[in-house]
Amino acid sequence: MAGAQEYKLGAFAFPRGWFMLGDAATLEAKPTTLHFFGKDMVFYRGQSGKPHLVHAYCPHMGAHLGKNSTSYVVRDGEQVQGESIRCPFHGWRFGEDGKCDDIPYSPNFIPKSACLKTYPVIERAGIIWMWHDPEGGQPDHELPAFAAWDKQDEGWVRWVIDDFGTLPIHQIEIVDNMADYGHMSPIHGSLDCQYFDNVFDGTKIIQRFDAGHRTLTDASSPVLSLDTWYEGPGILQSEMHGAFPSHMLIAHTPVEDGTVRLWHALMVKLPKADPSAEDLEMARAFQVASRDALAQDVEIWANKEASINPMQIPADGPYGKVRLWYRQFYNPREEAAATHKRIDGTVITFGEKRPDPIAA
Ligand code: FES
Ligand SMILES: [Fe+2]
Known part of the structure; x- marks a missing residue:
């Protein structure tokens, strides 16, 4: 088990940001x-x-x-x-x-x-969130709105919380996933990638990914389009543009320096508000499929040793830059602007231009 010092994350043992504490219920x-x-x-x-x-x-x-x-x-x-x-x-x-x-x-x-x-x-x-700041300051970025939660009248079905418990891994290895183009096919069954990039934007980092999938796509919608982003160090959201729009949450909160609690949740937009029991069952089945996809990553995270310096090859995504982005939360907030200036921008790992860009 490696901690913040081994990963050379910076001055603090724990990051600054908004973090999930648990299911409000x-x-x-x-x-x-x-x-x-x-x-x-x-x-x-x-x-x-x-x-x-x-x-x-x-x-x-x-x-x-x-x-x-x-x-x-x-x-x-x-x-x-x-x-x-x-x-x-x-x-x-x-x-x-x-x-x-x-x-x-x-x-x-x-x-x-x-x-x-x-x-x-x-x-x-439906979640309790806390602001954690090793410098004791007030929030310097907003807690995401999770607006779909209040859009049941537009057909959104609220999420339930999947609790993955505490993993014996530092959360930096979960955040690495933002750059991890190479695991999409072996772990998740993605096929025929069309595009993969990362946008670094202050306290936010975005991954845009378009590809087929072994089980989640069919002839009518052969390409799965994903916009995935962190707002701060512990809250990942993802919008999947497939058969039904969905909004996924992955939240992780350090327990000790080197262990992390992980949760997952998914909201699905059905074609009509006031869904039938059958519609609701389908929305739940979507959440289960999404949870199972994360469980594929979790099995790796729960059993791997620490990767202090990933052996990055040219075809990999920008792990180094993701870790630089992540370090801002482990260092005084007054230094963050200099980090943003240095790393803000887009890194394309696969493809040239996104086929059908969708704003995150
Ligand atoms: S009142 Fe809390 S320890 Fe005395
Ligand atoms: Fe993954």
């Missing part, structure tokens, strides 16, 4: 322990349902805010009040800004330093 109101970025954190919902994410340990004397079932604070249902969370040990309570707002046995004195670290979190498209 499974993250309920009760304080829940989460472990990402080598840190213990506690997720809870305020009484309004609003999600909150805080450091797991109380600044008073270090009690765990999420691992308690026997304190009367927890048994009496007094742990979450309004948007605040109360520690099970001495009952100190912390507001959504992290500041202590009540010490039951000290009505007149609350130390200014009694503050719990909080992390920005957003619930969107």
Whole structure:
């Protein structure tokens, strides 16, 4: 298992960006322990349902805010009040800004330093997302909109979350996939590639790919057109222009430096809103096919050794440039503009001109 230092990613052990924490349906109101970025954190919902994410340990004397079932604070249902969370040990309570707002046995004195670290979190498209920044700054790029989630009236069927669990691999090897032209045929069954390129654009990287496929295409639509892009280091989306338009998500979040949790999801646009049970079944079957395609990559990732320096040949995609792009998230944000200036642009790996360009 190799970490950020072995891959020479930069100053930080973990990247800056928006990251998935989990399926919103499974993250309920009760304080829940989460472990990402080598840190213990506690997720809870305020009484309004609003999600909150805080450091797991109380600044008073270090009690765990999420691992308690026997304190009367927890048994009496007094742990979450309004948007605040109360520690099970001495009952100190912390507001959504992290500041202590009540010490039951000290009505007149609350130390200014009694503050719990909080992390920005957003619930969107059925998923809880957090902003992680080793420099402690506010987001410097937006969380994607996942607009199709709210377009059920146009025939979009919402995704369900496929959880691939934690893989013993650094996420850079998942991001490498953006340049990995050579695995498309052996792993995924792509046929007769027509075009493959990568566009580097600030915090975004795009892959445009057109090819046939052993099972996903037929005589009526022989070419599968894919636009795939990262917005930031941990959120991949892909639009497949085949028999039905679909919108795929692959999200990955570091657990420790060298291990990563991986999720997949897919929304499909059916020809009509108000789908029948049969239509819905077909949309689900699309998601299963897409999940199974990712599982082909996952089997490789789960069993490979670290590739610190890929042995790149001229016919490969631009692995080196993808890794340069990825390094921006492991270094101070003030250095990112210089990286963009250096690498922004298009690299064509196969073909000359995209046959039927579709904007990502
Ligand atoms: S350790 Fe949390 S209130 Fe004392
Ligand atoms: Fe792949």
